[in-house]
Amino acid sequence: MAEKTSVVTPERFGQGFTYPDYLAQIKVNQDRFARYYETATEAVADDDASFFKAAVEKGCSRVLVLGEDWCPDVYRGMPVIGRIAEVSGMDMRVFPRDEHLDIMDEFLKNGEHRSIPTLVFYDADHNYLCHWIERPESVTKEMGEINAAVDAETAGKDEAEVRNARRDRVNARFPDWQKETVRDLRALLSGKLGV
Amino acid sequence: MTTMSMPIVYTIQGCDACVKLLDKWNADGVEFEERRADLSQEVMDEARSYGDVVPIIRYPDGRVEEGFEGGIGCFIG
Numbered sequence: 001m002a003e004k005t006s007v008v009t010p011e012r013f014g015q016g017f018t019y020p021d022y023l024a025q026i027k028v029n030q031d032r033f034a035r036y037y038e039t040a041t042e043a044v045a046d047d048d049a050s051f052f053k054a055a056v057e058k059g060c061s062r063v064l065v066l067g068e069d070w071c072p073d074v075y076r077g078m079p080v081i082g083r084i085a086e087v088s089g090m091d092m093r094v095f096p097r098d099e100h101l102d103i104m105d106e107f108l109k110n111g112e113h114r115s116i117p118t119l120v121f122y123d124a125d126h127n128y129l130c131h132w133i134e135r136p137e138s139v140t141k142e143m144g145e146i147n148a149a150v151d152a153e154t155a156g157k158d159e160a161e162v163r164n165a166r167r168d169r170v171n172a173r174f175p176d177w178q179k180e181t182v183r184d185l186r187a188l189l190s191g192k193l194g195v
Numbered sequence: 196m197t198t199m200s201m202p203i204v205y206t207i208q209g210c211d212a213c214v215k216l217l218d219k220w221n222a223d224g225v226e227f228e229e230r231r232a233d234l235s236q237e238v239m240d241e242a243r244s245y246g247d248v249v250p251i252i253r254y255p256d257g258r259v260e261e262g263f264e265g266g267i268g269c270f271i272g
Contacts, residue, residue: 027233027234027235027236028232028233028234028235028236028239029236029239030236068207068209068233069233070207070232070233070239070269070271071269071270071271072270072271072272097209098208098209113267114209159259160244163246163247163272166247166272167247167272170272
């Protein structure tokens with residue numbers, strides 16, 4: 001990505017929603033954002049808070065978040081970065097994806113998909129540092145394993161029963177997947193900043 | 196209880212498969228009712244009771260379909 005030609009200028013970054021302002025205007029899933037903020041506070045342990053504070057001191061002072069409130073990856077993942085920003089002092093600004101496709105298109109997954117949440121980290125002078133997309137690879141792998149297992153266990157059963165079995169199994173993993181997200185973000189920033 | 200006379204389709208903004216479905220139906224002159232799941236919790240919950248991936252189509256005969264012609268729908272489950 002050519003950062004000098006990015007549509008995300010410092011001025012535009014400043015126009016994004018703060019996390020509380022974003023939550024105040026979403027139309028769906030307020031309860032899920034709240035529920036997974038509670039588990040996010042457990043996912044970001046004291047040691048993690050120290051790490052992200054050090055990351056901010058080393059220059060990672062801003063994070064742009066692209067998301068949409070209807071998306072499970074977003075209402076699971078955005079509270080994690082919200083909590084990280086809260087404990088570290090990182091300036092977090094949220095941009096609804098579908099109103100900011102020009103930003104989204106700078107950070108396509110595999111150069112193709114408008115996947116969310118997408119997190120973009122900048123230093124205090126708004127230089128691009130790195131970005132993170134959607135969910136950890138380990139979580140994607142586990143999702144596939146759960147789907148396969150549920151399909152095998154519920155063969156021949158009613159579609160609603162299969163759907164509920166899958167949801168129960170997946171949702172039960174959300175708190176651990178938030179912890180995995182914290183580990184993933186630590187690895188990303190550690191490699192970039194040497195924290 | 197009301198009887199459906201036309202398909203009901205649950206969509207969200209930004210869903211390519213939803214756009215393709217509605218474009219095709221409009222071109223074919225299909226009458227349908229669109230319900231936007233991203234605009235209200237009530238519709239979101241209703242959509243989730245029928246499927247995980249929009250577009251979710253409920254036909255008058257009771258059939259339910261998710262997605263459109265193999266396109267990438269959006270997961271809301």
